[in-house]
Amino acid sequence: MLRSALRDAALxxxxxxxxxxxxxxxxxxxxxxxxxxxxxxxxxxxxxxxVFLGRLGxxxxxxxxxxxxxxxxxxxxxxxxxxxxxxxxxALRWLAVAGGILVGLRALVALRARHGTLTEAExxxxxxxxxxxxxxxxxxxxxxxxxxxxLLPLLPFADRALIDLGILLxxxxxxxxxxxxxxxxxxxxxLGYVAFYAVGAYSYALLAQTxxxxxxxxxxxxxxxxxIYGLMLGFPVLRLRGDYFAIVTLAFAEIVRIVLxxxxxxxxxxxxxxxxxxxxxxGLAVFAKNPPEGAIAFHKLFGLEFAQIHRIIFLYxxxxxxxxxxxxxxxxxxxxxxxxxxxxxxxxxxxxxALGINRTTIRLAAFAIAGMFGGFxxxxxATRQGFIxxxxxxxxxSAIILAVVVLGGMGSxxxxxxxxxxxVGLPEAFRELAxxxxxxxGAGMVVIMLWRPRGxxxxxxxxxxxxxxxxxxxxxxxxxxxG
Amino acid sequence: MTTDAAPALLEVEHLTQRFGGxxxxxxxxxxxCDRKITAIIGPNGAGKTTVFNCLTGxxxxxxxxxxxxxxxxxxxxxxxxxYRIAAAARVARTFQNxxxxxxxxxxxxxxxxxxxxxxxxxxxxxxxxxxxPGYRKAEREAVELARYWLDRVGLVGVADWQAGNLPxxxxxxxxxxxxxxxxxxxxxxxEPAAGxxxxxxxxxxxxxxxxxxxxxxxxxxxxxxxxxxxxxSDHVVVLDYGRKxxxxxxxxxxxxxAVIRAYLGEEEE
Numbered sequence: 001m002l003r004s005a006l007r008d009a010a011l012x013x014x015x016x017x018x019x020x021x022x023x024x025x026x027x028x029x030x031x032x033x034x035x036x037x038x039x040x041x042x043x044x045x046x047x048x049x050x051v052f053l054g055r056l057g058x059x060x061x062x063x064x065x066x067x068x069x070x071x072x073x074x075x076x077x078x079x080x081x082x083x084x085x086x087x088x089x090x091a092l093r094w095l096a097v098a099g100g101i102l103v104g105l106r107a108l109v110a111l112r113a114r115h116g117t118l119t120e121a122e123x124x125x126x127x128x129x130x131x132x133x134x135x136x137x138x139x140x141x142x143x144x145x146x147x148x149x150x151l152l153p154l155l156p157f158a159d160r161a162l163i164d165l166g167i168l169l170x171x172x173x174x175x176x177x178x179x180x181x182x183x184x185x186x187x188x189x190x191l192g193y194v195a196f197y198a199v200g201a202y203s204y205a206l207l208a209q210t211x212x213x214x215x216x217x218x219x220x221x222x223x224x225x226x227x228i229y230g231l232m233l234g235f236p237v238l239r240l241r242g243d244y245f246a247i248v249t250l251a252f253a254e255i256v257r258i259v260l261x262x263x264x265x266x267x268x269x270x271x272x273x274x275x276x277x278x279x280x281x282x283g284l285a286v287f288a289k290n291p292p293e294g295a296i297a298f299h300k301l302f303g304l305e306f307a308q309i310h311r312i313i314f315l316y317x318x319x320x321x322x323x324x325x326x327x328x329x330x331x332x333x334x335x336x337x338x339x340x341x342x343x344x345x346x347x348x349x350x351x352x353x354a355l356g357i358n359r360t361t362i363r364l365a366a367f368a369i370a371g372m373f374g375g376f377x378x379x380x381x382a383t384r385q386g387f388i389x390x391x392x393x394x395x396x397x398s399a400i401i402l403a404v405v406v407l408g409g410m411g412s413x414x415x416x417x418x419x420x421x422x423x424v425g426l427p428e429a430f431r432e433l434a435x436x437x438x439x440x441x442g443a444g445m446v447v448i449m450l451w452r453p454r455g456x457x458x459x460x461x462x463x464x465x466x467x468x469x470x471x472x473x474x475x476x477x478x479x480x481x482x483g
Numbered sequence: 484m485t486t487d488a489a490p491a492l493l494e495v496e497h498l499t500q501r502f503g504g505x506x507x508x509x510x511x512x513x514x515x516c517d518r519k520i521t522a523i524i525g526p527n528g529a530g531k532t533t534v535f536n537c538l539t540g541x542x543x544x545x546x547x548x549x550x551x552x553x554x555x556x557x558x559x560x561x562x563x564x565x566y567r568i569a570a571a572a573r574v575a576r577t578f579q580n581x582x583x584x585x586x587x588x589x590x591x592x593x594x595x596x597x598x599x600x601x602x603x604x605x606x607x608x609x610x611x612x613x614x615x616p617g618y619r620k621a622e623r624e625a626v627e628l629a630r631y632w633l634d635r636v637g638l639v640g641v642a643d644w645q646a647g648n649l650p651x652x653x654x655x656x657x658x659x660x661x662x663x664x665x666x667x668x669x670x671x672x673x674e675p676a677a678g679x680x681x682x683x684x685x686x687x688x689x690x691x692x693x694x695x696x697x698x699x700x701x702x703x704x705x706x707x708x709x710x711x712x713x714x715x716s717d718h719v720v721v722l723d724y725g726r727k728x729x730x731x732x733x734x735x736x737x738x739x740x741a742v743i744r745a746y747l748g749e750e751e752e
Contacts, residue, residue, distance in 0.1 A: 329612075332612060333612070335611075336605055336608055336611040337598050338605075338608045340587075340594060340595050340598070341595065341598050341602075343586075343587060343591075344595040344598075347584035347585060347586050347587060348582050350578070351582040352566075352595075353540075353541075353565045353569070354539060354569055354576050354578075354582075354662075355575075355595065355665055356566050356570030356571075356598065356599045357566060357570075357595075357598050358566045365608075460586060460587075462587070462588035462590065463591060464588075464594060464622075464626070465588075465590070465642075465643050466626065466629075466639070466642035467642065
């Protein structure tokens, strides 16, 4: 076994040598206004050695009866040496430390697994049980979280940055919950959800600028337009299935963005729309220090000192209310024929048809409803930013929203919140490490795919029970006992 | 044809289905009567499932007429969309390889089967969203119907389980219960006894005769298990290479030389 592991590691080192020799080993530098090739063979040697050790460590740690303890010790040594030994470059030092930690973790996992001989199925089931327990707990956690969210702006440590982060998070949570209807419940992989967001945002911006409509009138209109867009998109697209469907939704989202970019006299093209009006306090008062003629200032209405943050807090409550509406709608509709038909369609289309369910209308309904929520979120985005341009609606937004839904566990409402915290919250919190964000994001996705392909908290609770009184946990235990 | 008082529920006339150059079903005509079990048998690849797929709208027949008569209403199935065949003409079917909503619970499977009724009661979701009493009543009735059928197929105890976790035989029974929850006029069963043990097959035969006698609907049955077919069917249609080679009561079909030839092959001289 040791021999094959060595051979494997040598092969990996060989590949690393081939790759790094031209990429790292030879560098062109300018000297005396001439380009000369500068050799960096020490870097290459260290890289190759690290790759060799790392691969060897991973193989040995992963092997059935490998020397996991020694691998763990070796990995820790490498991590330690990362701090102490001189490395040719900083990057290699970090590589050594990160690699050592990874191998060490693998060894730890192996040791643990050996302890309990945890098979993949068992791990999956264990995670399921956690999901089920969380589902049970979410009846308690849910209200607590909502109360916390309600009180957050009033807490002493809530500064502007925190509330801004809260608004951002809630926007993504709302979008995630909206997309969850299409992806999680109806089982259609929509890669173009951002298009609804864009339609909503531009609807509000244009309506407000052209006709001077207020936010509270535009919000339903933005939802309406987005859901009309959903219906228009749905008719041609819903004939497709699976991957084809995903690609076409992606294409339509790009079309929307490109139209916004090029339809200059209507959308102002790449310059975007600025000066989008801020929402008023339900049409009663405005958030301004010196309100225009005939309007009442918010701080005057409540007899407060003027503060910028009032408007931010108000925005926070708007998005909180909007996302709660989406959440309650989803929770409710899962128990209605429409929601059940969505889930049934996700499970088996042909069986649905044989039961008299009209696939097209059911799916169009999913599209229109999810689109409406996307449109609401878009209108909110426009009013919060005060400025929109097609750049805000690129594919990466769709990808992030989809990542939130998929990571969280398709169809799980709590999962979306957890995943939004991870995907949107963490990168915001660690803004200084901006350049490594995508790297960490990708690594996280791969880890989830390997360990938990159905999402973090994928656990489905039946929407109706014949024998109530039994919790999700017990049910899970039952199913396991049998299955 | 066994012409007694029962009206012909389903009239299949000159049904032909071609796939490119292949003729899967060729000029097949038969009747299926109300309150009777009509079995379609034949060797593998004889075109039995194709007939079913034409009946339930999954294929559009190349030629022929499929007429469902119920009282005063007549439905030309070959012109209807598949979901309308189930919703309006009320033809329910099961599948050769069980097609349950395996991620949903057993009860949910049966509630989804009553989608058309419940969707109306929920006023296309609006009434349901606000929890109006009319919808709540409809849902209670739906659960009662589901309980009735679960009781029939012996699955009440596991009503809240995930359907995919049931043993195979139970999944087959659940699929029949689900089809019955759509309140059909004609129930089409595609090899319901496939993969069942003799005990389960006998239970299935009892269930089917119960449905025929108590619920007074027509049953169309594709089956390989001759013990089931011969025991319960009132009328047997034999297909081979897409053609009808024999038809009649079980006892008569069993002794038909054409059928024996199709199943056992011809003796060489």
